[in-house]
Amino acid sequence: MAKKILILLGSPKENGNTAILVDWFCKGLRTKNPAIEIIHTAFLKYKSNGCLACRACQKLKEYECVVDDEAKPVLRKMAEADIIVMATPLYFFGASAQLKLIFDRMFSLYKWNNEAKTMQTVLKGKTLVLIASAFEDVGLDALEKPFVLTAEYTGMKFESLLVPNAGISGAVKDNKEIKNKVIAFGGRIVK
Ligand SMILES: Cc1cc2nc3c(=O)[nH]c(=O)nc-3n(C[C@H](O)[C@H](O)[C@H](O)COP(=O)(O)O)c2cc1C
Structure with missing residues (x-):
């Protein structure tokens, strides 16, 4: 069966560097014929500013967010995907707020038992892919750290x-070297 790949594109620029990198990445991916879906997280209609920390999801049997907005089906798709891709520009040494809005609501994809000190998650065994770009060459390691730690904590590759x-936004389109690198990276992701 074709691998399911969900791409969360977290830039507010519809045709900016992040979108261009995702487009090249998909070119590479398509050599392996996966099912690809791209969600622009900046343009979803939200009823909450990120996770409300209401913990209502922890009382559900299902791995679902109780806030009924356009992020809710995206979270469901994350639970069903084989590979989750998060693409973001570097904003002041971290990921964009537009990606964080969804990222923190991944809380609903975990169940914690604090007494027993256990955690279960539907994300375990998936692959998390980060694509990030910056104007300069300082700070992408800082951006990457929470994604590395989340993958480790969750049991994701x-x-x-x-x-x-x-x-600047959009300028990467003329860079053939980066283009080839990103296409090759996409070609390696689906095993
Ligand atoms: C609010 C904001 C903050 C940024 N912060 C940084 C930064 O800390 N370091 C950096 O090198 N580039 C920074 N940039 C530049 C972007 O990360 C970079 O141009 C990126 O490739 C743009 O991607 P996009 O076109 O998808 O928005 C910032 C841009 C914006 C708009």
Whole structure:
């Protein structure tokens, strides 16, 4: 069966560097014929600013967020995907707020038992892929850290492609070297 790949594109720029990198990445991916879906997290209609920490999801049998907005089906798709890709520009040494809005609501994809000190998650065994770019060559390692730690904590495999010196939004489109690197990376992700 074709691998399911869900791409969360977390830039507010519809045709910016992040979108261009995702487009090249998909070119590489398509050599393996996976089922690809791209969600622009900046343009979803949210009823909450990120996770409300209501913990209502922890009382459900299902791994679902109780906030009934356009992020809810995206979280469901994350639970069903084989590979989750998060693509973001570097914003002040971290991921974009537009990606974090969904990222923190992954809380609903875990069940914690604090007394027993156990955690279960539907994300276990998946692959998390990070694609991030920056204007300069400082800070992408800081951005990457929470993704590495989340993958470790969750039991996900982790892959990343960090693109420093990508220029201002949209400028990366003329960089053939980066283009080839990203396409090759996409070709390696589906085993
Ligand atoms: C709010 C904001 C913060 C940024 N912070 C940084 C930064 O800390 N370091 C850096 O090198 N580039 C920074 N940049 C530049 C972007 O990370 C870079 O141009 C990125 O490739 C843009 O991707 P996009 O076109 O998808 O938005 C920032 C840009 C914006 C708009």
